[in-house]
Amino acid sequence: MNNEVIYRLSGVVKVYQDRRVLDIESLDIYRGEILVLVGPSGAGKSTLLRLLNFVELPTAGCISFLDYEWREGRAVPLPLRRRVTTVFQQPVLLDRSVEANVHYGLRLRGQLDGKKHVQDVLSRVGLGELATRRARTLSGGELQRVSLARAMVLQPDVLLLDEPTANLDPYNVGLIEEIVQAINREHGTTIVLVTHNIFQARRLAHRVGLLLDGHLIETDERERFFEQPRDARTAAFVRGEMVY
Amino acid sequence: MVRGLSKAIQLIVQGDSALFEIVTLSLYVSGMALLFSTLIGIPLGTLLGLNRFLGRKLVVALLYTGMGLPPVVVGLVVYLLLSRNGPLGQLNWPLIPELFTPGAMIVAQTVISFPLVAGLTMAAVMGVDPRLRQQLIALGATPWQAAWTILVEARTGVFVSVIAGFGSIISEVGAVMLVGGNIEGRTRVLTTAILLETRKGSFDMAIALALILLGLSFLSNFAMLCLQGGGSRE
Numbered sequence: 001m002n003n004e005v006i007y008r009l010s011g012v013v014k015v016y017q018d019r020r021v022l023d024i025e026s027l028d029i030y031r032g033e034i035l036v037l038v039g040p041s042g043a044g045k046s047t048l049l050r051l052l053n054f055v056e057l058p059t060a061g062c063i064s065f066l067d068y069e070w071r072e073g074r075a076v077p078l079p080l081r082r083r084v085t086t087v088f089q090q091p092v093l094l095d096r097s098v099e100a101n102v103h104y105g106l107r108l109r110g111q112l113d114g115k116k117h118v119q120d121v122l123s124r125v126g127l128g129e130l131a132t133r134r135a136r137t138l139s140g141g142e143l144q145r146v147s148l149a150r151a152m153v154l155q156p157d158v159l160l161l162d163e164p165t166a167n168l169d170p171y172n173v174g175l176i177e178e179i180v181q182a183i184n185r186e187h188g189t190t191i192v193l194v195t196h197n198i199f200q201a202r203r204l205a206h207r208v209g210l211l212l213d214g215h216l217i218e219t220d221e222r223e224r225f226f227e228q229p230r231d232a233r234t235a236a237f238v239r240g241e242m243v244y
Numbered sequence: 245m246v247r248g249l250s251k252a253i254q255l256i257v258q259g260d261s262a263l264f265e266i267v268t269l270s271l272y273v274s275g276m277a278l279l280f281s282t283l284i285g286i287p288l289g290t291l292l293g294l295n296r297f298l299g300r301k302l303v304v305a306l307l308y309t310g311m312g313l314p315p316v317v318v319g320l321v322v323y324l325l326l327s328r329n330g331p332l333g334q335l336n337w338p339l340i341p342e343l344f345t346p347g348a349m350i351v352a353q354t355v356i357s358f359p360l361v362a363g364l365t366m367a368a369v370m371g372v373d374p375r376l377r378q379q380l381i382a383l384g385a386t387p388w389q390a391a392w393t394i395l396v397e398a399r400t401g402v403f404v405s406v407i408a409g410f411g412s413i414i415s416e417v418g419a420v421m422l423v424g425g426n427i428e429g430r431t432r433v434l435t436t437a438i439l440l441e442t443r444k445g446s447f448d449m450a451i452a453l454a455l456i457l458l459g460l461s462f463l464s465n466f467a468m469l470c471l472q473g474g475g476s477r478e
Contacts, residue, residue: 053382078384082384085384
């Protein structure tokens with residue numbers, strides 16, 4: 001992790017049908033860090049990830065990504081957008097082979113070769129022998145690993161993970177966490193991970209942020225966040241109390 | 245009837261030239277109409293399936309209405325448009341076909357089948373997991389790339405829409421009779437020929453034509469069933 005800011009959010013607001021779901025006064029995300037966002041359901045975590053992946057536009061405010069300032073009304077250039085990708089909680093795969101699914105993002109970018117790279121990544125996530133299997137015949141854990149491989153093969157600057165292990169057994173949770181840490185360690189990929197699981201946050205995070213009702217309550221280095229939270233709501237959340 | 249049936253089979257096996265001409269023209273007219281329906285219907289269905297815009301409900305309602313239009317009513321409208329005093333007939337443009345030509349029949353059958361192709365394509369596209377589009381955009385797809393990928397995912401339903409479109413026009417008689425006129429060697433197709441031969445009392449030919457029409461209809465329905473069955477197994 002270094003001090004280069006890869007994302008800077010200023011006054012970012014997202015409104016859906018008169019309901020303000022996200023209101024972030026300020027957030028910096030640093031290149032190479034693992035930032036884990038925690039908070040109850042409906043806090044705005046997934047909305048924030050969608051904004052960071054430029055799948056949606058903010059209603060107001062500014063998001064700066066790699067020195068490009070994205071404001072209301074501006075379209076993010078495609079080459080920039082393609083430097084970020086997301087692994088969602090429920091993997092959504094195409095009705096094709098595992099290999100074709102993992103290769104898909106490369107084909108979008110005109111990289112029709114890359115079979116070896118795809119095979120290497122599949123082996124890395126423990127699915128090397130399932131390359132020709134129909135993706136939709138796989139188990140939940142295998143599907144999520146395909147989803148992760150599909151993102152890894154693109155070698156993004158930023159990998160966003162929206163509760164990637166929420167529905168998985170402990171074995172697959174451990175496997176995916178190990179892969180995420182390896183991606184960060186070996187490639188310097190910036191990781192923003194959303195989770196309910198504070199134990200997972202403890203295991204993975206360099207920094208942790210708490211979202212409540214769309215507001216970023218506190219962001220801090222992992223140890224300080226859990227051991228010496230500044231905000232009473234953070235302390236309550238860490239203790240496992242309801243914070244609504 | 246049994247004698248008629250055996251003579252009909254003889255006509256088919258021997259490749260009777262009049263029969264062959266009628267079948268060929270039927271396949272040509274319906275094939276071309278299906279081609280145009282597909283070129284219009286699949287993009288329109290995809291657009292309606294993937295997007296929400298002002299007026300979409302009206303367009304969809306018109307599409308559903310089009311799916312149930314009686315072919316003879318379509319024939320009447322096309323007849324009035326293409327007749328010498330009609331708004332299109334008066335223009336004398338080379339691309340606008342004249343009445344009592346295969347071109348006019350193609351226009352009428354295109355109008356009949358494209359709402360079906362568009363409507364079923366729309367349904368197929370809407371049946372694809374709605375989260376897929378977000379995932380494709382997150383992987384770096386442009387809106388066009390995402391739309392194409394979703395269409396490919398919906399391919400079974402899209403194929404069914406094309407086959408259903410074919411089924412709706414190969415067996416219709418009202419529109420082609422009105423705008424084609426059932427002229428021998430020029431606009432006589434399976435359905436209009438069956439009408440004529442039956443009225444003439446030439447049951448051998450009528451039954452032969454009917455068997456072929458039934459065969460085509462059966463094949464298209466069987467293909468649809470196979471695709472749907474294959475799709476559900478997936």
